[in-house]
Amino acid sequence: QDVAKKGSDIEEGNLILKKGDVLNPGKIGVLLSQGFKTIEVFKKPTVGVISSGNEITMQGEDLPFGKIYDVNGNMIKNDAVSCGADAKFLGVVRDNYDQVKEKILESLKDVDILLCSGGTSAGLGDVIKHVLDELGEVYIHGISVQPGKPTIVGVIDEKLVIGLPGNPVSALMIFNAFVAPPLTEVAGIEKDFEQKVIKGVMSRRIHSPVGRMQYQLVKVNGSEIQPIFKDSGAIFSLSGADGYVKVEKSVELLDEGEEVEVYLFN
The missing domain is CATH 3.40.980.10 (MoaB/Mog-like domain)
Incomplete structure (x- = not known):
């Protein structure tokens, strides 16, 4: 009773961590449990x-x-x-x-x-x-x-x-x-930025300059996507924005009710 058998936690030959893993408190704890005082890591940029x-x-x-x-x-x-x-x-x-x-x-x-x-x-x-x-x-x-x-x-x-x-x-x-x-x-972090994409329909029309990709700030309200019409110096608009919609260079108009993809902020 109350005795941990040898190898019951980590068996001989088990891989503890692999190259490229990002250290967190749990992984550091595993390393410490195996007697590691220091390990080699990649320098952060x-x-x-x-x-x-x-x-x-x-x-x-x-x-x-x-x-x-x-x-x-x-x-x-x-x-x-x-x-x-x-x-x-x-x-x-x-x-x-x-x-x-x-x-x-x-x-x-x-x-x-x-x-x-x-x-x-x-x-x-x-x-x-x-x-x-x-x-x-x-x-x-x-x-x-x-x-x-x-x-x-x-x-x-x-x-x-x-x-x-x-x-x-x-x-x-x-x-x-x-x-x-x-x-x-x-920095060695695996992070798929494209995962944070949702779909919804525009609540208002967006006009976009042809020849330039537009990143339009939006607020998400259920399935409704509300554009935030403020200029790029309007800092308060950032706090209310949930993400942005990409309007392609060739598109001059996104109409009300049109389905769009929203790239959510982290």
Whole structure:
């Protein structure tokens, strides 16, 4: 009575864990029970996040006229953490060429991937492309989606630099659609992003620009899919959105009552 027989828990020759398993408390407990003090693990990808913009100030500071609180920095950082990355927010930099260049060079010393939000458009104050052109190579500048057209992707010293749009809705949509899946894979986490898809019918008509894939924020109410008509700077729309509908480039109109697929947020 109250005696565990040898091999009753783990038999000789049993595989305890396989390469690529993600450690959790239960798996760590099994390793400890077998006398393992340390094991070899894959390093998490390190991700740095920078916000750029003359109009940005941090929470806890004064908010002068014409300024806004930074949203993207810690929002994107936490999204990267949920993808299995070791992510950190590296602060805010002004739309100044020398300051952006210095910040990018300094940040790349400590991270594998650098995410910059803002400063990606073609305006005079948007300098990230010019910095990437000088320090490395730009592979993508502008993608045919809405929101998020000014997204930029480049490489400096064999490290990936991704410029996300400055508007928070655009930044989050582009991260979830294009950055999160490969980042999760690099982190060694098996996660099928396509599983979180449901079907429903549109409660209202959506007009979409032909030639650009549109990611339309929506709210799910049973089988009814309600579009959220706000611009990409309307941050409150994120808190009420359950996911988004993809409107293909060739589609100009999704009509009321039409069946659609909704990609749910994590």
